[in-house]
Amino acid sequence: xxxxxxxxxxxxxxxxxxxxxxxxxxxxxxxxxxxxxxxxxxxxxxxxxxxxxxxxxxxxxxxxxxxxxxxxxxxxxxxxxxxxxxxxxxxxxxxxxxxxxxxxxxxxxxxxxxxxxxxxxxxxxxxxxxxxxxxxxxxxxxxxxxxxxxxxxxxxxxxxxxxxxxxxxxx
Numbered sequence: 359x360x361x362x363x364x365x366x367x368x369x370x371x372x373x374x375x376x377x378x379x380x381x382x383x384x385x386x387x388x389x390x391x392x393x394x395x396x397x398x399x400x401x402x403x404x405x406x407x408x409x410x411x412x413x414x415x416x417x418x419x420x421x422x423x424x425x426x427x428x429x430x431x432x433x434x435x436x437x438x439x440x441x442x443x444x445x446x447x448x449x450x451x452x453x454x455x456x457x458x459x460x461x462x463x464x465x466x467x468x469x470x471x472x473x474x475x476x477x478x479x480x481x482x483x484x485x486x487x488x489x490x491x492x493x494x495x496x497x498x499x500x501x502x503x504x505x506x507x508x509x510x511x512x513x514x515x516x517x518x519x520x521x522x523x524x525x526x527x528x529x
Contacts, residue, residue: 370429378422385415407443416446420454423447428460436483439466 382388386409393404410419427434437455439448445466452464463483471479 371426374422374425374429381418381422385409387415416450417454420447420450423451424454424458424460427451427455428458434462436463436465436485438485439464441467441469 379388382405387406389404389406390402391404393401395401410416437448437452439445439451448466449464452462455462465480465482465485468479468481471477
C-alpha cells in the first residue's frame with residue numbers, strides 16, 4: 359500500500375472513530391467522570407451500550423459498525439447476533455450492510471433449545487460450514503478483553519462478542 363493511500367485510510371478511520379465518540383457522548387452512552395468497575399478499579403469513563411435504546415440511535419450505531427467492518431478488509435460470510443443483546447444489533451447490522459450493497463445471511467442463538475417449531479438453539483441462516491465460531495481472546499484498548507474469531511475451527515459454540523462471522527482472512 360502506498361504511503362498516500364495508507365495516510366488517507368488512517369485519516370478516514372480516525373474521522374469515523376471521532377464521529378463515533380461524539381455520537382456516543384451526545385447519546386449519553388459514553389460518560390466521563392469517576393466510575394468504579396465490577397473489578398473494583400476506578401475508570402475515567404463509562405460506556406453504557408444499553409442507552410442505544412431507540413431506532414435512530416440503533417440505526418446510527420449500525421452505520422458506524424457497517425462502515426468500519428466494510429473498511430476493515432475482514433472477509434466475512436454472515437452476521438451472527440448472540441443472545442440476547444446481540445440479536446437486535448446483529449439484525450440491524452445485517453439490514454445496514456444490505457442497504458450498503460453487501461447482503462449477507464443473519465442468524466442468532468437462543469439461550470435455551472426449543473423442542474418444537476424449528477427447534478434447537480440456532481435461528482436464521484445456517485451457521486454450519488460458514489463462519490468460524492471458536493474464540494481467541496485479544497486485549498484491546500486499555501486492556502479490555504475482546505473476543506474474536508480464531509481461523510480454522512468450525513463449531514456452533516458462540517460467545518459474547520460475536521457479530522460478524524469471520525472467515526479468517528483479512529487484507
